[in-house]
Amino acid sequence: MLFVENEYVRAMEDLLRAAVVSVDACCYEWAWYPGQRPGTAQSINRELVGCPKRGVKVRVLLHNESIGRHLGKVNRKTAHELEVYGVEVRMGTTAKILHAKFWIIDQKIAVVCSHNMSVRATKGNAEVGVVVVDLDDVAKLEGYFMSLWESQAFAFKPREEADRFRETRVIVSS
Numbered sequence: 001m002l003f004v005e006n007e008y009v010r011a012m013e014d015l016l017r018a019a020v021v022s023v024d025a026c027c028y029e030w031a032w033y034p035g036q037r038p039g040t041a042q043s044i045n046r047e048l049v050g051c052p053k054r055g056v057k058v059r060v061l062l063h064n065e066s067i068g069r070h071l072g073k074v075n076r077k078t079a080h081e082l083e084v085y086g087v088e089v090r091m092g093t094t095a096k097i098l099h100a101k102f103w104i105i106d107q108k109i110a111v112v113c114s115h116n117m118s119v120r121a122t123k124g125n126a127e128v129g130v131v132v133v134d135l136d137d138v139a140k141l142e143g144y145f146m147s148l149w150e151s152q153a154f155a156f157k158p159r160e161e162a163d164r165f166r167e168t169r170v171i172v173s174s
Contacts, residue, residue, distance in 0.1 A: 052086030
């Protein structure tokens with residue numbers, strides 16, 4: 001299945017609703033928009049955070065930039081929001097920029113697309129994506145995801161970093 005522009009939102013909502021075992025995602029830019037109306041990137045966010053409530057394991061890889069850079073701020077905020085709902089998030093920088101955008105649902109279906117998770121990608125840009133159902137191709141993409149997930153380049157875990165920061169503040173202020 002091929003989808004263009006805003007068809008991505010409906011396709012991802014349906015796939016995430018149908019997930020029963022796992023969702024793995026990789027994205028360059030992932031924005032969180034509280035209160036945004038249906039049919040936008042936040043619709044996908046809402047479906048994704050519902051997955052852990054149903055017992056679906058969710059892991060997300062995000063690109064990480066220095067703390068002062070816009071993309072770093074956007075992705076850190078989203079990482080925090082996703083973790084609140086039980087999504088495991090890792091962020092990293094590599095010699096190559098993590099520019100890939102893909103999803104793997106239940107290790108049976110993959111979505112490879114040009115869409116970032118942003119209003120612009122779901123409402124304004126010329127974007128395209130494809131659903132992959134060939135199990136060999138899905139397995140290859142899952143292997144790629146796991147190689148990134150397990151690499152030292154993606155060792156930064158936002159929740160652990162936030163916990164260490166809070167512990168340091170308590171010790172210093174005591």
